[in-house]
Amino acid sequence: MINTIIARVYAFTTRWHSIAVNHVQKMNPASNEIGASPIKSPIEVMNLTKEQELIQITTQKTQIFDHVASTEVHNIYSHLGYGDLSDAITQTMMCAIAIGLILLIVIWCLFIRQIPYILRHTPSKYVARTLVLCGVYAIVGSAALVSLICFRAFVFCDSVCHFAFLLCAYQYFALIIEYAGGETNFIKSIRSTAVFNIRTPPCCCCLRFLLPSAITKKKFKYLRLMVIQMPIIQGILLALLNVFNSIDTSLYEQVHPFMSIFIVASIMIGVWSLQISSRMIAAHLPDHKILHKYFAIQLVLILYKLQPVVIHVIAYGIKYTTGYRINSKIIENAIIQLIILLETTVLSYFANCVYSVPTKANETN
Known part of the structure; x- marks a missing residue:
């Protein structure tokens, strides 16, 4: 039991x-x-x-x-810092910054070397505007190097390059008017000849029915207003874009396409005026190389606004071997800025050559 x-x-x-x-x-x-x-x-x-x-x-x-x-670059800075994003490309970035710094030094050396030459050989009333038009390349090259070093400063540096072009565009317009001896003297010198032709790019195709006519003070006024509206209108829009980018990058991405429509329209109007003025005055002052100087200032807009868009479209979707998508964005920006610095070096040398005129004999115009 x-x-x-x-x-x-x-x-x-x-x-x-x-x-x-x-x-x-x-x-x-x-x-x-x-x-x-x-x-x-x-x-x-x-x-x-x-x-x-x-x-x-x-x-x-x-x-x-x-x-x-899988996220765009402007939306991820709240998660990761710049150091975390560029660890995989540190050596690449250091080499790119070193090359960019060398190119910028060359650009500044070309400009500093040109200053004494301009002061000696350029008439006094052309000196200030000529120095501004030759020095714009050093300013834009400096902005490109800052954007290369700090990717977050891309929007601000792009605005600096854009606004530098806008200011130089008006300085160029005023300079060629001074080459012609002023609006009144130019009108008297051509003696009612039909030199005012608005069938020029970018509106050369849609205005074929309009014939050339004589230039008047009123038409000069319209040309001047078409140019001066660029730094005013686009300066306000660029300032707003920088404010939006500093407040919220997503807001900047939403507003930027809408504002770009007005920026492009303003650029088209200003470039049209520059084309009309350059072709009209260059035909009567062939020794001043006016079309060469217009080509030099127009390349500033093409290289610093249109070219990065083309490179971005080409590079979109390319898979780099450095890791995350953000690293590919930084590499793409580095390539764009290095190309800009290289082209700025060549363009600065070209501008220094064409702005060696007019000579003392042309000061009486």
């Missing part, structure tokens, strides 16, 4: 022990790992909890990087 009771108590105890072990294993899945004991001590349970938290943190980081891989 006693043996039977002991046997039943032993069986009951064994059964409840197995139920408790199974319950612990269900509450702690990590205990089912190979080589793990069924019951963990408090220290082992704490260590296992830390490992699980570390795994969760690693998983969250992986999800963030996966999100970065």
